[in-house]
Amino acid sequence: MSDTDQEPSQKSLLLVGGTSDIGRAVAAAYAAMGWKITLAARDVESAERNAADIRTRTGAHEVAVRPLDILDAARFETFLDRLDALPDTVVCVVGMLGDQQRAQEDAEYATQVMRTNFEGPALLLEMVAARFAARGRGLIVGVSSVAGDRGRASNYVYGAGKAGFSAYLSGLRNRLAGTDVQVVTVKPGFVRTSMTAGMDLAGPLTAEPDAVAERIAGLQTRPADVIYVLRVWRLIMFIIRSIPETIFKKLKL
């Protein structure tokens, strides 16, 4: 909140998924570091609610909202062209948990869940990566999910979308290794948000959005490839991935 925020060296963040609780927390953490923020979201009014919150909390004035529909890839180029400048960091927190049962019965709905979690974010970050590569630097953070580490009966439509996104980020990271464009995959585990409201989340396995934001803001000084916000999730998912399929398929998870 220093008055030197306005100097030309001010860095900028593009936060894709500006209505989400994690997105709000990430944007607030960057605003507190003096960054200029653009929140991209389909529901502009709801994103504006978050923008006002961030302005009020940090005293920062430069929090903008831009409309973006993650399922409308045809407009991604225009969206990026119209930003004031190519951001220093892009964080994508877009996700749709959806309802597994409904997704099994309703193909159109399942398509929406998969496209929202995978196709849209992947295509957008591909274009961002191209621009970052042309500039020679940039940080791309994709918020994926532990649900993508192995498909389970309770949420495999969502999980498959996130698995695709994780694989995409992994490939992008591999391609850009050796350049100054970094790609980070974040797997938050359970997070207490409106998306998980009403679920019985185990306390020690559940992070607050602020904790996720802190890790993502910390990437500016501590680079990483794949982050599990709560370390215990790395172990849990290692075990879950290690269970032989013949046994795994019989488990109720």
Add this chain to the structure above:
Amino acid sequence: MKDLSGWGRYPRVSGPLNAAFDIRPAAEATAALPGVIARGLGRSYGDAAIGRNNTLDATGLNRMKGFDPDTGLLTTEAGVSLADIIATFLPRGYFPCCVPGTRFVTVGGMIASDVHGKNQHNHGTFGDHVEWLMLALPDDRVVRCSRDENAELFTATIGGMGLTGTILSAGFRLKQVETGWIRQNTHVARNLSEAVALLRQTASATYTVAWIDVLARGASLGRSLVLEGEHARKDQLPWGDVPFPHARNGRIGVPTDMPSWMLNATTVKAFNELYYRNGARKADRTVLVPWDAYFFPLDGVANWNRIYGRRGFVQHQCVIPDAKAESVVSEILERISSHGAGSFLAVLKRLASGSGLMSFPMEGLTLALDIPLSDKLMPLLAEIDALVVEAGGRMYLAKDATQSSETFVAGYPQLDQFRRLRNEIGATGQMASKLSERLGI
């Protein structure tokens, strides 16, 4: 279905808990759910935040909306917590004009209970610093209420226990402070008369409150530490002190229910004795205390309500008009101390009258005590309540879990006006908590 209770963990009721994450859904739920009450962080002690049929979790309304550094006017949604406000604005040199004894409360809860702090005698309740609020009514309208606009609804909502509608957002003032430190002066009162006199003498101080040793008897009945506080200026800090210290977050905690035998006359007496002696050693010196330790001493102990064991406890807080204040408080203390299992922190404070239709404060003395639940407790509380009624006093609804509807009716003379207003806006029966049901509001 979810088990719902207040901070005292009595009563416990199973019921549906619906969460709202934005203003519009919260307003819609207010109209759609029958017998509903909004719930914040659940720090009211009894049954005020448990809906008769439905409970609306409003903690998702946690966005701040705007701040004017010149006037100190902060606008937030109703689920924003006081802890959040202080953490955000104290480092910028602002502090709320009124804070209750815990910072784990929401803006909506503070307005609905019209909470008071240690400066109420000079600076009023939280409601006195609210400029306006947005209220969702049972007929799905959202109205702005202030002293000029829907004024009667505004006055009824401040202290109205959520029974006029769901508070969605509000604008209220913060004051400027130079530091997050309080200069505290401790005075020792050897008995109740001295305590009452000291509270009067220190009334010009910004903050003043007395902690009473409830178990002291005989000539020492009502022996107290009277704690006076002022916001420290920057030039009053020793060189090198951080002007705005961070909150020390529950470094110690009560991990599980304490067995009830832990809390008996002997242990409580020992605690009170220690607290009294420790305070007395600091008497008549000015010490600097960080804001959290001064205003929210128990927030440092996570889940301190478990100290009172599985059955829970009640907090009993009454206010007695000046004329009979000292004699009635003395009588209450007599009965509590002969009852034995007294409270860790009993508090005595002067109050000035409140401005909400159903606000608790009135000119007089307020006494707050925690008492663990036991079989012989209810008859004791009934006796005490009778003393309160006879003296023209009343009970604080945010703490209440036990008073009778007769005690309540006697204490709140503006109840008829409140009921009429509730009828007019269609809130009767629609906005309803276990508290409103128990007291027949």
